[in-house]
Amino acid sequence: MPNPLYDALIGPHSTSDAVFLHLACGSDVSFRAFADMAGRMAAALAAAGLAKGDRVAVQVEKSAPALAVYAACVQRGLVFLPLNTAYTGAELTYFMTDSGARALICDAAAAPALAPVAAQTPATLMSMAADGTLDTGAPAPPCPDKVIDCSPDDLAAILYTSGTTGRSKGAMLTHRNLLSNAQSLCDIWEITDADRLLHALPIFHTHGLFVAINTSLLAGASVIFLPRLDMDDLIRWLPHATTMMGVPTFYTRMLADPRVTHDLVAHMRLFISGSAPLLAQTHADFLDRTGHLILERYGMTETNMITSNPLRGDRVAGSVGLPLPGVEVRITEPATADTPPTIVADGQTGMIELRGPNVFAGYWNMPEKTAEELRPDGWFLTGDLGCIDARGYLHIVGRAKDLIITGGYNVYPKEIELMLDALAEVVESAIVGLPHPDLGEAVVAFVVPQPHHPPDEAGLLERISPQLARFKHPRAVIFVAELPRNVMGKVQKAQLRTDYAEHFAD
């Protein structure tokens, strides 16, 4: 009876006593114990009447049982739908209603607060005890449950996008999508059962869940499973790890801590970064401090991972690397699914499109949006802008929605951000287009200044202006203590646009 994900990720290790999860408290969970816990949950979900294809929303803190719910859903052919733990009442109601979830699984402690939310949706609230016991409201089943047949095209998960450019969309991911990506990543990053992955990411995003967990399960690798990035925990556990996956803010925080030394991480095999752009300065400083070149890769909820710098070849700072095996990437202009694509020349900037077994099955409940972004021949328009250099490495230039059109000219924010970020007086910057009565949009620089020698606006502009065409000159510099970021470290430009919408108002 085939079930592609179960057969590759869970079944092969279900009798292994090797450690799957090292928990921060010091206790371990073996692969066998994990599979058993998932099997009991699968039985409880079946006894509660959930059937193949039903969506199971899950809003729980990071824990071993939280991962076992994912495995249980895979086992039963249920569609796993993880939700950000920060979502509250109205947001939860939206995701539950939009997805038509039949169950909402939460931690026992959160159940009283979530009961009124679940009551407004078709979902049954189920609470999960710390040992993984599910209270579904139905009588407890006698024994672990069987594995349900699934085809490679059956849905395994719906993952909502981060909502950086608008309302989050539910990306439908199939067994084929997730498995092909895990296989490619294990191949190119040479993940084996000798690896111990340091995991401090949330598990409701593609990065912390599929990239990190599916690859570890597939390879039989152990995971050091930390609730969040806590520097004391990190210092304690890094000596036991062989690999780490993080977002750029992890690496800046590590650099801010003098305990992160060459000796502490000399034994490590690989540091990986993704989900947001890694500053060239962070890349260089990390190499300088630790002797490790961070490997940057690029992906998104709809497609899992798309490109990666090579493990053994040149890792190019500022590039997200080469397409994964089986994934095609091209740069096109113009950029809609209705217009035939024109492939731009090497080095030219355009829309990043890709095709491959990792590309999702469409957005849940959004056929029009799906048609806008998925061409009939399988090419997906990512909404990101980029270029491919002569060696085939992809460089991300930014998001199409962040492109600024000022007085009829196109301005790519990243070009200016890179110049500002290179200045000693600047910690980091974000270039944003704000509404302007004459120009349509005006180029504005949000700058986090270095506390020790803070810059002034005129001085900054004087330094960068000679290298930029006049229309690209920022019309204003706004100094901020920090840039707004979400939990994955992505800068929230939409929030800056909203907060400062009146800046140039008459």
Ligand code: ATP
């Ligand atoms: P939404 O689609 O709802 O607006 P989102 O695009 O931020 O939100 P995700 O799918 O979590 O949601 O993020 C994918 C995006 O993150 C990519 O499209 C890209 O813009 C950005 N990204 C991921 N990795 C990198 C990277 N290494 N460098 C630059 N950007 C990256």
Ligand code: MG
């Ligand atoms: Mg997106």
